[in-house]
Amino acid sequence: MLAWLKKKPALYDNIKRFNAVNVADASTPARACNYLAIDLEMTGLHARQDHIVSIGWVPIIDQQIQLNQAKHFLIKPPVSVGQSAIYHGVHDKDLKDASELSEVLQLLLQDYCGYYFIAHHCRLDRAFLELAFQRFFGKVPRMLFIDTLNIEWYRMQKQGIVMKKDALRLPNCLARYKLPVSSQHHALEDAYGCALLYLAQLKKSHAEITIADMLQQSR
Template identity: 90%
Template sequence: MLAWLRKKPALYDDVKRFNAAELPASTTAARSCRYLALDLETTGLHARQDHIVSIGWVPIIEQQIQLKQARHFLIKPPVSVGQSAIYHGVHDKDLKDASELSDVLQLLLQEFSGYYFIAHHCRLDRAFLELAFQRYFGKVPKMYFIDTLNIEWYRMQKQGIVMKKDALRLPNCLARYKLPVSAQHHALEDAYGCALLYLAQLKKSHAEITIDDMLQQSR
């Protein structure tokens, strides 16, 4: 409880600064915006009862992936990861020196105001992040997400492509664009794959496509 009270004022100021940062106008060319592709690995699929065990992120600036700023964090969960380690490969022994979730969230706010966020099937990642911000600090920052899965669904529907089972899974989407496919369920690798997919989707778009167009496609 005391740790939460100590951290809340600092993060509250960070949330205010994050929310005050101006995002590009809706008519801004999508190719000129800044993005942060991110992925979470969790102990389950329910944000209210499960926990984040790792976070990976990869910034994109001027259509270039910024590998030097890519980060991967193991997160200390309040309980054992249990059998979920089968899926994400993170075991309790790996988390001895893991980061505090509140510290990682604070770093995200401090470094990426003015960015749009990208995730593949963002609903799940977004739910965990929003609940974590609310749970630890009592306030959720204004984060605008673009969902590469929804963009792919929109474009395949528009082209009349019949989707086979699992067609929208990240590895299958990457394979369609002839992009490298890495092992799934590693937060940094999946964030990197998501960044590659979004840049490929942008490349296939018309030159004047706006950030609002991309947001609309990802809904």
């Protein structure tokens, strides 16, 4: 209880500062915005009962992926990872010196005020992040997400393309743009792949496309 009371004011201030910094407004050219591509690996697909085991992120500034600022964190969950290790490759023995989730969330808030967040099938990552903020600190920051999966679905539908099974999986989307495909279910590699995909989607867009347009396509 006392540890929680000590953490809450610090993070509350971080959330307050994070929310006080406005992202670029809706009319801003999408190419002029800052982004953070992010990916999570979890023990399952249900935010209320499963847990985050790793987080990876890659910033995009001036349409350039900032690999020197890329981060990957292993997160120690409160329970064994169990059979989920088959999918994400993280075993209990790998988590001996893993990061505290609350500390990683604080770093996210401190360093990425004013950024738009990008994820492939963001609904899942977003649900886990929001619940983690709520559980640890009683407040969810205002994080605006763009979903590269939904953008791809929108564009394929608009072109009248009949989608095959698994056409919207990240590796298949990357292959469609002739981008490098890495192994799936590694948070940093998937965040990097998501960043590559978004930049490719942006490149295929008209020159004056705004951030509002990209948000609309990603719904």
